[in-house]
Each structure stands twice: as structure tokens, then as C-alpha cells.
Amino acid sequence: MTIAIGCDHAATALKEELKSHLRGRGYDCKDYGVFGEGKADYPLSAYQVAAAVAAGEHPLGLLLCGTGVGISIAANKVKGIRAACCGDPYSARLTRQHNDSNILCMGARVVGPELAKMILDEWLNASFEGGRHQIRVDMIRKLESTGKL
Ligand code: RB5
Numbered sequence: 001m002t003i004a005i006g007c008d009h010a011a012t013a014l015k016e017e018l019k020s021h022l023r024g025r026g027y028d029c030k031d032y033g034v035f036g037e038g039k040a041d042y043p044l045s046a047y048q049v050a051a052a053v054a055a056g057e058h059p060l061g062l063l064l065c066g067t068g069v070g071i072s073i074a075a076n077k078v079k080g081i082r083a084a085c086c087g088d089p090y091s092a093r094l095t096r097q098h099n100d101s102n103i104l105c106m107g108a109r110v111v112g113p114e115l116a117k118m119i120l121d122e123w124l125n126a127s128f129e130g131g132r133h134q135i136r137v138d139m140i141r142k143l144e145s146t147g148k149l
Contacts, residue, residue: 004058006032006045008071011064011108014116018062021117027124030058046074046083053102054080061103062120068107075103079144082137087111089122096126098133099140 003022007015012034019029032048034040042065049061061083065071068085075083083103084095087110095101104123106116128134143149 001060002028002030002058004030004032004049004052004061005063006034006049006061006071007064007108008034008040008042008045008066009037010066011106012036014064014106014108014113017113018064018116018120021120025121025124042071043074046071047078050075050078050081050083050103054078059102060124063103063105064108065105066107066109068105068110072103072105075105082140086119086123087115089118092119092123093126096123097129098136100128100133100137 005015005019019031022029032045034045046063049063052058053061063071063075063083072083072085075081081103082099082101083105084099084101085105086092086095092104104120106119111119139149
């Protein structure tokens with residue numbers, strides 16, 4: 001499986017660390033940048049990763065910025081994206097099982113690299129449970145499509 005990955009300037013070091021971690025676990029990564037320390041606008045990386053995931057080019061994405069919040073807000077503007085900003089492994093697991101999240105977001109200024117790996121592993125190891133949760137995800141899709149419920 002190939003994971004789409006992107007970040008802003010606040011999270012390039014964490015991105016590299018998580019890419020190595022993913023590759024060590026047998027995943028491929030498609031890196032949408034950014035690279036280096038120059039100031040970067042997180043909505044652009046969010047859009048590139050989210051658009052690729054929404055188009056079915058990659059099943060899952062990983063987005064990183066300083067807090068994980070801005071990049072998740074931007075990613076969630078792309079139709080079909082359910083981006084979850086997580087700072088703990090429990091939320092990461094539940095957001096796959098219950099929300100069918102397709103992008104995980106984290107903040108490099110919030111979580112250290114070892115916690116980030118645990119959060120990422122928990123998210124990847126979980127799968128959507130469907131059932132009553134499918135009804136709720138369908139409601140989110142309807143809200144996304146029509147602007148109301
Ligand atoms: C960049 O300074 C910072 O605003 C960004 O990384 C992120 O935290 C936004 O939500």
C-alpha cells in the first residue's frame with residue numbers, strides 16, 4: 001500500500017522520520033512535500049494529498065503541520081476526505097473504526113516522534129467497523145454534498 005504524505009515547514013523532520021518508519025513496516029510513501037525549512041503554506045500540501053486520496057490514487061494519507069489542525073481543516077474541504085487530527089493512539093484507532101478517516105493529521109510541535117509513530121501504527125492497524133458507523137459516515141457525506149441534513 002502507498003501512503004500519500006505531506007507537510008508544511010514545521011513538520012519536515014517528522015515527515016522524514018515517519019517515512020522511514022512506514023517503509024520499515026512495508027508501506028510505500030508518495031511524498032507531496034514540502035522539503036526543506038523554507039516557509040510553506042499548509043493548505044497547498046493539504047490539497048495535494050487530499051486530492052490524490054479523494055481521486056483514489058492512494059487509499060490513505062498522512063498530513064503534518066505544527067499543530068496538525070490547520071492542515072486537517074484544509075484537507076477536510078476536499079470532497080470525500082475525512083481528515084482526523086490526533087494527538088493520542090486511542091483517538092487514532094477510533095477514528096478509523098468509527099469515522100472511516102482516510103487522512104491522519106498530526107502536529108510536529110505537539111507530539112514527539114515516538115508518540116507520532118504509535119499514533120500512526122494504531123491508525124494503520126485499525127479498520128472501519130461499518131454498521132451503525134456507516135449510517136453516520138453516510139450522514140457526513142450527505143452534509144458534504146448538500147450542505148444540510
Ligand atoms: C506554521 O507556523 C503553523 O501555523 C502551521 O504549521 C500549523 O500549525 C497550522 O495549523
